[in-house]
Amino acid sequence: MGNLDTLIQDLVIANRILAREEVVDAYGHVSVRHPDNPNCFLIARSLAPELVGLEDIVELDLDGQPVRPEDRSLYLERFIHAAIFAARPDVMAVVHAHAEDTLPFGIAQGTKLRPVIHSGSFIGTEVPVWDIADNFGETNLLVTNMAQASDLAKCLIAAAITAPTPLMPPSPTLLMPSGLSGLGASSVTSTSTAGVSRAVERGGHAAPPRVIAP
Numbered sequence: 098m099g100n101l102d103t104l105i106q107d108l109v110i111a112n113r114i115l116a117r118e119e120v121v122d123a124y125g126h127v128s129v130r131h132p133d134n135p136n137c138f139l140i141a142r143s144l145a146p147e148l149v150g151l152e153d154i155v156e157l158d159l160d161g162q163p164v165r166p167e168d169r170s171l172y173l174e175r176f177i178h179a180a181i182f183a184a185r186p187d188v189m190a191v192v193h194a195h196a197e198d199t200l201p202f203g204i205a206q207g208t209k210l211r212p213v214i215h216s217g218s219f220i221g222t223e224v225p226v227w228d229i230a231d232n233f234g235e236t237n238l239l240v241t242n243m244a245q246a247s248d249l250a251k252c253l254i255a256a257a258i259t260a261p262t263p264l265m266p267p268s269p270t271l272l273m274p275s276g277l278s279g280l281g282a283s284s285v286t287s288t289s290t291a292g293v294s295r296a297v298e299r300g301g302h303a304a305p306p307r308v309i310a311p
């Protein structure tokens with residue numbers, strides 16, 4: 098089995114695991130950069146992650162457009178993945194989800210998302226928050242074009258540049274509030290396996306600062 102076939106198989110498994118662990122609901126999605134062409138990425142067509150199979154994986158360019166003619170619907174928020182892959186050449190996998198464990202931290206003013214044990218430390222000391230309302234005003238809370246998605250990706254670039262300490266890396270996670278409705282969270286990693294693991298860990302091993310041991 099070639100590199101591409103293996104990666105597509107992994108991506109299908111990633112969809113199923115993230116659905117099983119309730120990290121993604123019917124609207125979340127996971128993607129991986131194409132192994133042979135860094136200017137493209139692989140993601141499922143618009144489909145609930147728990148139903149994704151090999152035949153559902155499509156190849157998109159960094160504008161979020163299908164590389165080959167595609168009649169099937171695509172995720173409306175696929176631009177999030179395209180813009181992050183374009184802005185961060187080091188990123189090989191992206192998970193965008195609306196996991197309920199993280200949603201409150203996108204809108205809480207005084208309580209930040211913080212790691213509480215070592216396996217949650219990958220989120221860093223400061224998780225950036227991007228609010229679509231800041232530059233795009235009132236919307237339907239979906240990231241539906243490259244202008245919005247590129248604005249979002251700038252937050253992850255800034256986080257990567259300002260590494261807090263040698264032991265706590267820049268956050269690979271971005272929270273996305275808007276008004277009173279949580280948009281969700283986007284996470285980036287160097288491999289799809291790490292992406293699945295961290296997306297699951299992010300929900301279970303992060304909490305408000307009040308529970309951090311002294």
Ligand SMILES: [Zn+2]
Nearest residue numbers: 174194280281
């Ligand atoms: Zn979303």
